Every structure is written in structure tokens, then in C-alpha cells.
Amino acid sequence: MESDDQATRRLVEVATSIDSAAQALANQPSTSSALDEVVAQALATIPSAEHAGITLLRGEGFVTIASSDALPERVDHAQYELAEGPCVDATTRDQVFRGEDLGCDTRWPRFAPRAEALGIRSMLAVPLFQHDERTGALNLYAGTAGAFDEQDEAVAIIFGAQASLALDRAQEHESAQQYEDALDNSRVISTAVGILMGSRGLTNEQAMDQLRKASQRLNRKVSDLAETIAYTGELPGGGDAGRRRSEEAT
Secondary structure, eight states, X not given: OOOHHHHHHHHHHHHHHHHHHHHHHHTOSSHHHHHHHHHHHHHHHOTTOSEEEEEEEETTEEEEEEESSHHHHHHHHHHHHHTOSHHHHHXXXXXXXXXXXXXXXXXXXXXXXXXXXXXXXXXXXXXXXXXXXXXXXXXXXXXXXXXXXXXXXXXXXXXXXXXXXXXXXXXXXXXXXHHXXXXXXXXXXXXXXXXXXXXXXXXXXHHHHHHHHHHHHHTXXXXXXXXXXXXXXXXXXXXTXXXXXXXXXX
């Protein structure tokens, strides 16, 4: 058991590591690199952890999005295949799961022997959340039984919160980017429609109809065609049929 001085020193070290991890996380250029950083920092801060990884929900399944090495992916794959294990439960049941000795853990009767065969006896899985919705788990692995204690669990929860924050930021960035893309597409489509209306004497509805039909005929996105029209002033492959129909109508 740790003395008070040892516990205090460890808490100071942990606080310093977490502060460094937060600064490093803020400087990552992508979600993938941010999650890799969380995995690396968690592994460096929790001495009893020999491997680390992050599981995310994807549709109705799971994927290991970040890992310290190849072993977490192999252990995780066994959990995904069997639909049981600490990371599956942490993800789906919104609570921390600690496997003290997977060699004899009755909570996961099929996964436990698979984990032991892969050289893993202890696991600690912390749930991750994205905008308050469960989204995955931060997983720590060790080859010895009873590797993780309550203090390890508390530190892992903090790193789990950092991973959740990285996911939140990624979703916000993606939503903002999608909004900007939608605005850009709307602007270029409006420009293309205006060009068709002016060059072919079409109404707004007729110009949009020609754009949609050309999109289907040429198997190109409406926004891509609109960019071409905005650049060239012509509807690709459109010929003069639209103009003749408009003239005949008048």
C-alpha cells in the first residue's frame, strides 16, 4: 500500500501529465491524431497499463480507432466478435468496467479465455461520450492479474473525458464544415441557374430542371455541374435544346 507521501507524489505527477496531455491534445491537427495522443498519454501516465486503445461505435458495430500497438486490436476484435467484454460493456452500458483477472472472470465467459490466450489478464474500460451520447470506450490492458486500482480508474476517467472532448470538437468542426459546404454549393448553384436563365431565356424553374436532368444524364453532382457552368457559362452536354425549347415556348 502506498504511503501518504507516495500517493501525493503520484497525484502531482498525474496532474502534470494530464496538463501536458491537454496542451498536446489542443495542438493536434486531426481527430485521429488527437485520439492517438490520448492513448499515448494515458499509457505514459498509468504505469500498470501495458497497452491502450480507443473503441468507437460505428452504426451497430464497433471499431478500434486508435491503439498503442497491434495487441489491443486483436483483443478488441475478440470482444466485437463475441459481443462481450469490458470495452463492449463500457460502451453500451455507460459505466466503467474493470476486469481484475480475466482468466476467471465470469462476467465474460467466452471472451475471458480468449483474452488470456492473447496474454491479457487485466482490463480497464472507460466509456466515452459525444454530446452526452455514448460513443465508445478508452481501454487499458495488462498481462498481469489485478493490474489496475481505483486511482488508475480515476486517472483513466480523466483521459476518457479528454477523448470525449476531442470527439465533440471533431463533430462540431464537421457540422460547421458541412454547413459551409452547403452554403458554397447553394451559392454556386444559384450562380449557374442565373447564367442559364440569362443565356437561354429560361425561368428559374426551367433552369433548375435543366440542371437536374443534366446531372442525371451525365452522372455528375448538381453542384459539380454548377461549378462548370459558373466557370464556362455553358451547360456541359446541353447543346441548344434548352434554348430552342424556350424560344419555341415564346
